[in-house]
Amino acid sequence: MAAGLMVFAPQQVMITHASFDPAVISPNADSEDDVTIFTYTLTRGAIIDIVLESDTNEVFFFRRGERRAAGNYTVAFSGVVDGYVREGEEIGGEVIRRLIPDGVYTWRITAVDLAGVSETLSGTLIVENGDAPLPEISELTVFPSVFTPNQDGISDRTAINVYLEKPAMLTVRLERDGIEPIILSQRVQDRRTGDAGRYLFDYDGGVDLGAEPPPDGEYRVVADAQDAVGQRVLRTALLIIQDGGKPLAEIVAQPTGATVVFEAQPYQEVYETARGVKGERIAPPEDPRGLSMNAITLPVGDMLVFKLTVENYSSVPIRTTGPAPGTVYQWDQRASTLGWFDESGAWRVGIDCTTAASDYPWRWALGDETTLQSGVDPFTGETFLYLPAGERAVVWGAVRMTEIEARNPQNCWAGLIHEDVEVSLRNNNVGARQIELVRVD
Structure with missing residues (x-):
């Protein structure tokens, strides 16, 4: 029996070529010799490492x-490698990519195939005149760090300050597992994008544009700076979003009868209210005739009394401020004359008339301490009142009609005001009623 002869071909070289061209670079973003091209050829699949070792044995x-x-x-190489920090350095942020120092380097490419066979080729690369300073982020502050984007005027926005030590492209984003990163917009100020210096990012959660804010929870604020050479530094801070949501409320339309009840009542001096003088609060109108939408005639000096229902149909509480329901205004009074000034983010019911001196001069809270929830501003310690999400409130009050103006009769109506935000179309000019004043001898 003849024996067979087996011939084994010698194993082919795995790396047949590897080189940097040019072998000298000056990575400083001046468009001259900033980049070298590394080329290599593999004859079979492998896992590769490419390292550079300095003459001081840094790898x-x-x-x-x-x-x-x-x-x-x-592959193009600009001298930028995985981030590193040298002994004794204090860097503002985490170094993601960094330029290697000027010097003479031995480069090595090592390939290991599936059988575990390893091959290495090496050569020399010189780096000179590199733009070595990092785009450090020496400051990243977030205030307030607990942020409630719900347009109640309390901690509705957060300000993010970043100080960049070197000209670089800067982005700031919010990150949280399970959601896409949220890129924040830089405030347009005297500093141009890409310059070194201080940058301000203002964030409202998107609520001011009518969007729902991101879900409540903890977020990483990531400041990301990359210079012209390709060096990259990150710095992070914590931001907590809580009680976030777009506030939505309306004057509830009634299925039958008037949405805004109006009726006339005689005035009594016990109702007189001024700053420092708290008059009695009028009772809600209960006369069934007030449910009609007929024109109203009342003697000069009597009160125009109203009642309506407000619903918070959003997922967040809405803040309100006084005076309380049942307060009686004189025709020439305003909320501010009673000591209740406009408050950004607060919701109030207002009454307006054709001849009123300003829009919705007479305003009332959506309740009082007995019917609303309270909340405390963590920074000032001040207590505020809120109508909870999904709840309704009955609001009533009166205006003493003491002046016959140029137009008589005139229309009076109600509105739901989100102060310094809007009076939405659905909450403006609600339940308009013709009111005529008459003199009684």
Whole structure:
């Protein structure tokens, strides 16, 4: 029996070529010799490392543990490698990518195939005149760090301050597992994008544009700076979003009868209210005739009394401020004359008339301490009142009609005011009624 002869071909070289061209670079973003091209060829699939070792034995990774198929490869190299921090350095932020120092380097490409066979080629690369300073982020502050984007005027916005030590492209974003990063917009000020210096980012959660804010929870504020050479530094801070949501409320339309009840009642001196003088509060109108939408005639000096219902149909509480329901105004009074000034973010019911001196001069809270929830501003310690999400409130009050103006009869109506935000179309000019004043001898 003849014996067969087996012939084994010698194993092919795995790395047939590798080189940097040019072999000298000056990575300083001046468009001259900033980049070198590294080319290499693999004859079979392998995992590769590309490292550079300085004459002081510092090792920097350009590629680490990356899988490649057989083929020809070309990659640009600007001297920037995986981030590192040298002994004794204090860096503002986490170094993600960094330029290697000027010097003479021995480069090595090592390939390991599936059988565990390893090959290495090496050469020399010189780096000179590099733009070595990092785009450090020496300051990142978030205030307030607990942020409630719900347009109640309390901690509705957060300000993010970033100080950049070197000209670089800066982005700031919010990150949280399970959601897409949220890119924040820089405030347009005297500093141009890309300059070194201080940057301000203002964030409202998107509520001012009518959007729902991100879900409540903890977020990472990430400031990300990358200079012209390609060095990159990150710095992070914590931001907590809580009680976020777009506030939505309306004057409830009644299925039958008037949405805003109006009726005339005689005035009594016990109702007189002024700053420092708290008069009695009028009772809600209960006369069934007030449910009609007929025109109203009342003697000069009597009160126009109203009643309506407000519903908070959003997912967040809405803040309100006084005076309380049942307060009686004189024709020439305003909420401010009673000591209740406009408050950004507060919701109030207002009454307006054709001849009133300003829009909705007479305003009332959506309740009082007995019917509303209270909340405390963590920064000032001040207590505020809120109508909870999904709840309704009955609001009533009166205006003493003491002046016959140029137009008589005139119309009077109600509105729901979100102060310094809006009076929405659905909450403006609600329940308009013709009111005529008559003199009684």
